[in-house]
Amino acid sequence: MKSLLCACLLWLCLPLPAHAAELRIDLGHGAKPLTTAQLLARADATTVTIPDDVAFHRVMRYRAVPLRALLPGLRAGQHLQFVAADGFAAEMPATLILNDQGAQAWLAVEDPAQPWPALSGSGKDAGPFYLVWTNPQAAHIGPEQWPYQLATIRVLGGVDARFPAIVPQAAASTEVRHGFEVFKRTCFACHTMNGEGDSKLGPDLNLPYNPTEYLRADLLRGFIRNPQSLRRWPQAKMQGFPTQQALGDADLDALLAYLRYMAKHKATH
Numbered sequence: 001m002k003s004l005l006c007a008c009l010l011w012l013c014l015p016l017p018a019h020a021a022e023l024r025i026d027l028g029h030g031a032k033p034l035t036t037a038q039l040l041a042r043a044d045a046t047t048v049t050i051p052d053d054v055a056f057h058r059v060m061r062y063r064a065v066p067l068r069a070l071l072p073g074l075r076a077g078q079h080l081q082f083v084a085a086d087g088f089a090a091e092m093p094a095t096l097i098l099n100d101q102g103a104q105a106w107l108a109v110e111d112p113a114q115p116w117p118a119l120s121g122s123g124k125d126a127g128p129f130y131l132v133w134t135n136p137q138a139a140h141i142g143p144e145q146w147p148y149q150l151a152t153i154r155v156l157g158g159v160d161a162r163f164p165a166i167v168p169q170a171a172a173s174t175e176v177r178h179g180f181e182v183f184k185r186t187c188f189a190c191h192t193m194n195g196e197g198d199s200k201l202g203p204d205l206n207l208p209y210n211p212t213e214y215l216r217a218d219l220l221r222g223f224i225r226n227p228q229s230l231r232r233w234p235q236a237k238m239q240g241f242p243t244q245q246a247l248g249d250a251d252l253d254a255l256l257a258y259l260r261y262m263a264k265h266k267a268t269h
Contacts, residue, residue, distance in 0.1 A: 021036045021110075021128035021129070022034065023150060023153070025070060026155065027073065027074070027155050028155045031152070036109055036112065036128055039107070040063060042065055044065055047063060047064070048061070048062055048106050048134060050062070050132050050133075050134070053132070054132075056116075056119065056120065056126070060116075062106070062109070062132060063109055064107060064108045065106065066104065066106060066107075067097055067105040067106055070107060070153075074098060076095050079093055079159070080097065081154050081156050081198065082153055083150070084149040084151060086200075087199060087201040088190060088199060089189055089199040089200075090131075090145060091159050091188060091189065092145060094155075096145070101139045102135045102139070103137070104133065104134045105133055106132050106133070107129060107130075107131060108130040108131070108132045109128065109129060110125075110126075110127030110128040110130075126148035126149060129148075130150060131146055143239070143246050144190075145185075147189070159188065163196035164196075166183075166188075166194055166196050166197070168180050168262075175253070175254050179251075179253075179256070179258025179261075182252075182258070183258050186241065186251075190238070191204065191205045192204045193205050193206050194206050194207060194262070205259065205262075206262050206266055207266060212259045213263055220256065221256065224247070225240055225241060226240045227240050
């Protein structure tokens, strides 16, 4: 009896097999779970080739389902949030998924019989669900719009309405407002601002101090391009934005302008 009890306890402690993984999709009518097996068995599941994968930095092939097919009734005015198991929370307008410019979003599904390789440098897994894009340049899809380890996709209100403390005032300059758009696209998936945001991955970028308050502009610019240029930390999660395609110089200038602006507009709550 004692041996049987120990065996049962050991079984309960084992991790769930990959086929038991679930992705939860909430389009505003309650969350609907979809399992790995269900997604792989769909008639529209196919093999897609990604020439320069953001997570693996090489050619990758996936069994994937068109994301649009998993979001019936999605409308152009809506907003989506993609939440990963590690706390990453990517915010995207529905127009990115619905675009007719040639870029297509796919939900890559890790097959337990053919697991993906570990992510280089971390040993972590990108699965079981990963948002990948074919022809991403057609819609200016950036690296922050490729969330992996996906756990939840949900329709929410827009970022500006949900988090008013991160929004520049109407009198803010055009450059600051441009920087705010860059911030939402590139930073808000990992960081909060003025204590607002859903991400659990990185620190707040304004409380108690804004990075523009303790880093020289050239060091901060270099850090955003390559975090290891400021602090050598192999375990660091921030990947940086080294290329013009990932973050152009004009966008980086505007982002720094937004951060400097927010340093003077800290939340009081």
